[in-house]
Amino acid sequence: MKDNMNTNEAPHSVNQFLSFFLAGDEYAVNIVQVREIIECPALTRVPGMPRWIRGALNLRGAVVPVVDLALEFGLAETAITRRTCVIIVELVTTAESSLIGVMADAVHQVMELTAADIRPAPAFGPRVRSECIEGMADSNGKFVVLLNIDQVLAESDLFTAPETAHPEDALEAITVA
Amino acid sequence: MSEFILSDSDRQQLVELFLVEAEEVLGQFEALLLQLEKTPERHELLHEIFRAAHTLKGNASCLQFTELTGFAHVVEGTLDRLRNREIEPTPARISRLLDSVDVLRNLATRSIAGQCALTESEQSLLAALSMEEPSAEEPAAAPAAPAQEADGAAKPVLRSLRVDMDKLDRMLDLNGEITIARGRVHDLLAAGQPPEKVIDAVREVDRLSLNLQELVMSARLVPVGPSLRHFHRVVRDLASVSRKRVNLMIEGNEVEVDATVIEHLKDPITQMIRNAVDHGIETPDERVARGKPPAGTVRISASHDSGAVVIRISDDGRGLSETDIGRQARSRGIDTDRLSRQEVLGLIFQPGFSTAKRVTEISGRGVGMDVVLANVQSLRGTVNVSSQPGAGTTITMRLPLTVALIEGFAVAVGEEIYIIPVDAIVECIEMPRSGAREARGVLHLRGTPVPFVRLRDLFDLRSPLPARENAVIVQHEQRLAGIVVDELLGGRQTVMKPIGRMLRRAIGVAGSSILGNGRVALILDPQEIVRRAADRVPSTSAA
Numbered sequence: 001m002k003d004n005m006n007t008n009e010a011p012h013s014v015n016q017f018l019s020f021f022l023a024g025d026e027y028a029v030n031i032v033q034v035r036e037i038i039e040c041p042a043l044t045r046v047p048g049m050p051r052w053i054r055g056a057l058n059l060r061g062a063v064v065p066v067v068d069l070a071l072e073f074g075l076a077e078t079a080i081t082r083r084t085c086v087i088i089v090e091l092v093t094t095a096e097s098s099l100i101g102v103m104a105d106a107v108h109q110v111m112e113l114t115a116a117d118i119r120p121a122p123a124f125g126p127r128v129r130s131e132c133i134e135g136m137a138d139s140n141g142k143f144v145v146l147l148n149i150d151q152v153l154a155e156s157d158l159f160t161a162p163e164t165a166h167p168e169d170a171l172e173a174i175t176v177a
Numbered sequence: 178m179s180e181f182i183l184s185d186s187d188r189q190q191l192v193e194l195f196l197v198e199a200e201e202v203l204g205q206f207e208a209l210l211l212q213l214e215k216t217p218e219r220h221e222l223l224h225e226i227f228r229a230a231h232t233l234k235g236n237a238s239c240l241q242f243t244e245l246t247g248f249a250h251v252v253e254g255t256l257d258r259l260r261n262r263e264i265e266p267t268p269a270r271i272s273r274l275l276d277s278v279d280v281l282r283n284l285a286t287r288s289i290a291g292q293c294a295l296t297e298s299e300q301s302l303l304a305a306l307s308m309e310e311p312s313a314e315e316p317a318a319a320p321a322a323p324a325q326e327a328d329g330a331a332k333p334v335l336r337s338l339r340v341d342m343d344k345l346d347r348m349l350d351l352n353g354e355i356t357i358a359r360g361r362v363h364d365l366l367a368a369g370q371p372p373e374k375v376i377d378a379v380r381e382v383d384r385l386s387l388n389l390q391e392l393v394m395s396a397r398l399v400p401v402g403p404s405l406r407h408f409h410r411v412v413r414d415l416a417s418v419s420r421k422r423v424n425l426m427i428e429g430n431e432v433e434v435d436a437t438v439i440e441h442l443k444d445p446i447t448q449m450i451r452n453a454v455d456h457g458i459e460t461p462d463e464r465v466a467r468g469k470p471p472a473g474t475v476r477i478s479a480s481h482d483s484g485a486v487v488i489r490i491s492d493d494g495r496g497l498s499e500t501d502i503g504r505q506a507r508s509r510g511i512d513t514d515r516l517s518r519q520e521v522l523g524l525i526f527q528p529g530f531s532t533a534k535r536v537t538e539i540s541g542r543g544v545g546m547d548v549v550l551a552n553v554q555s556l557r558g559t560v561n562v563s564s565q566p567g568a569g570t571t572i573t574m575r576l577p578l579t580v581a582l583i584e585g586f587a588v589a590v591g592e593e594i595y596i597i598p599v600d601a602i603v604e605c606i607e608m609p610r611s612g613a614r615e616a617r618g619v620l621h622l623r624g625t626p627v628p629f630v631r632l633r634d635l636f637d638l639r640s641p642l643p644a645r646e647n648a649v650i651v652q653h654e655q656r657l658a659g660i661v662v663d664e665l666l667g668g669r670q671t672v673m674k675p676i677g678r679m680l681r682r683a684i685g686v687a688g689s690s691i692l693g694n695g696r697v698a699l700i701l702d703p704q705e706i707v708r709r710a711a712d713r714v715p716s717t718s719a720a
Contacts, residue, residue, distance in 0.1 A: 041695070041696070044696060044699060046680050047635070047686065047699075049680060056676075056680060056689070056697045058697045061674075061691060063689045065677070065680050098677075
């Protein structure tokens with residue numbers, strides 16, 4: 001049960017998490033991975049991608065995909081309002097560093113948590129699969145879900161290498177004259 | 178002569194410069210030697226070769242690479258005797274000199290890492306060179322060892338590019354002009370001038386920025402020629418190992434490609450050349466028996482075609498055997514009866530596929546063509562193989578100019594803006610206002626039936642239907658097809674960027690670009706769109 005936590009860390013060391021609201025619930029990501037927070041711009045839809053990839057945005061010349069975790073968690077699509085923002089997160093488990101935008105209804109607070117503040121995720125209950133949860137923390141009597149963004153995206157096929165092409169794929173790539 | 182003491186950063190800079198120059202000088206050295214091998218009577222080549230060796234020696238001694246300098250010195254000695262006609266440029270001597278080019282190249286990289294001790298084989302080569310006396314008997318020409326690039330650590334990729342000084346000067350000039358123009362905008366705004374006046378000044382900034390951008394993009398483009406040159410050596414070595422006679426022809430040296438594309442193409446081309454020489458080209462006797470000239474030809478040609486770079490590798494060898502491929506496919510449980518001839522040939526791109534009857538040093542282990550496909554696909558390109566039994570094989574790679582400036586044509590569907598490469602477009606027409614709005618259909622273009630697809634449906638966009646629609650007619654494999662959009666926004670120069678790893682599975686997208694308003698616009702790949710559209714059409718719907 002404790003596998004999801006960083007048990008080897010000293011109990012007094014403090015980790016900072018950025019929390020945000022999404023479909024009424026509060027989630028948080030480790031601030032080490034947060035690059036910046038921007039107002040949600042008009043997104044460019046990318047054909048052929050799963051629905052929870054809402055589109056792409058321009059971050060100073062770089063094309064960054066934006067994910068709607070509400071759709072991934074089986075909720076209704078996040079409506080874009082004036083307060084909607086995109087948290088630019090740097091993924092750490094991929095070989096090269098990649099940026100991804102995470103849509104949020106609003107950014108809430110920066111939480112300072114020690115290992116003792118972080119409870120393991122229950123086996124069921126939250127909408128998020130338990131392997132995608134770093135832990136749960138208390139914020140004014142409500143639980144904040146600490147997300148492991150890399151894990152959330154790991155199960156999508158976003159990162160599967162193209163080398164694992166099936167024979168049919170290979171044929172498709174060959175133009176038939 | 179006094180000794181210079183170099184600071185670390187100075188030395189680092191010198192080392193980088195040395196590597197670039199060494200690669201260049203050795204490339205030239207090699208090319209000249211190959212020419213000399215073909216035309217030993219051209220004595221003047223030896224002077225140039227000598228100069229190349231001398232330059233390298235000088236550069237190496239500047240950096241106190243003693244072993245490299247020593248080796249180059251011995252090579253220089255042999256070349257000196259050759260140019261003074263003390264000894265003859267025999268094939269064996271040229272082979273030995275070519276081997277020393279490999280050693281020098283290897284040693285140059287190693288010296289930088291501080292590992293400059295000579296290996297045993299290098300020492301024996303050095304001994305062979307330095308012992309060479311004007312009267313020494315020539316040993317029989319041993320076949321050259323296969324290129325030893327595979328062993329040893331992976332070569333460091335040089336992330337540097339040589340840029341014409343004039344181009345850099347123009348960039349600097351433009352940069353200065355932009356600074357001045359921006360200052361003007363500030364002044365006008367500070368002085369509270371009317372918007373019309375400010376807009377003029379802003380337009381000037383825009384114009385200059387665009388010029389600068391073009392210049393920067395063009396600096397990234399390099400001609401393919403110098404990168405293809407070293408294949409002369411590859412072919413020579415392969416031919417000598419497999420005891421065949423092969424000529425390499427390179428066409429389209431001047432075709433410009435983004436530097437990163439070239440870097441990614443080296444391995445696939447090497448693989449295809451290996452296949453061509455090892456499996457394609459027959460032995461001289463076999464060729465003569467079939468009424469072909471004894472020496473085979475491998476041709477690499479580069480050209481530009483509708484916004485793409487086309488690289489074609491062909492040989493005049495025995496061609497691919499459809500039956501052999503079919504047999505191997507069936508042994509792996511692939512039903513070849515359902516496949517067209519083209520599709521059967523395409524099977525060679527599958528991992529582990531090889532129809533070579535024997536495994537040789539060079540190829541035939543079934544690794545290779547799948548790597549070629551993976552490499553080309555990673556550049557969003559396509560590969561096409563065609564083959565005539567007995568007459569040869571041609572492999573064509575079509576690659577987008579991954580990072581490049583393209584002439585784009587912007588179109589809109591609802592809120593979304595897409596860019597279509599202009600060179601793929603034949604014409605644009607307004608869609609006739611008929612009742613039914615189906616995803617696909619057939620247009621009458623001056624009496625010719627042209628199939629069309631609505632981008633809105635293909636991309637599953639849910640924006641409301643406009644009152645009027647337009648069709649962009651594109652050419653797809655010698656036939657026309659229409660892509661139906663809402664609005665035509667017009668042509669613009671577009672900086673094409675790759676779409677990035679996470680979105681590369683997007684369909685019908687060749688790349689991305691940033692619009693003037695800061696939004697991302699997708700650059701469409703009309704070929705893929707038409708192909709996708711055709712895939713989804715049931716065979717009965719041909720109108």
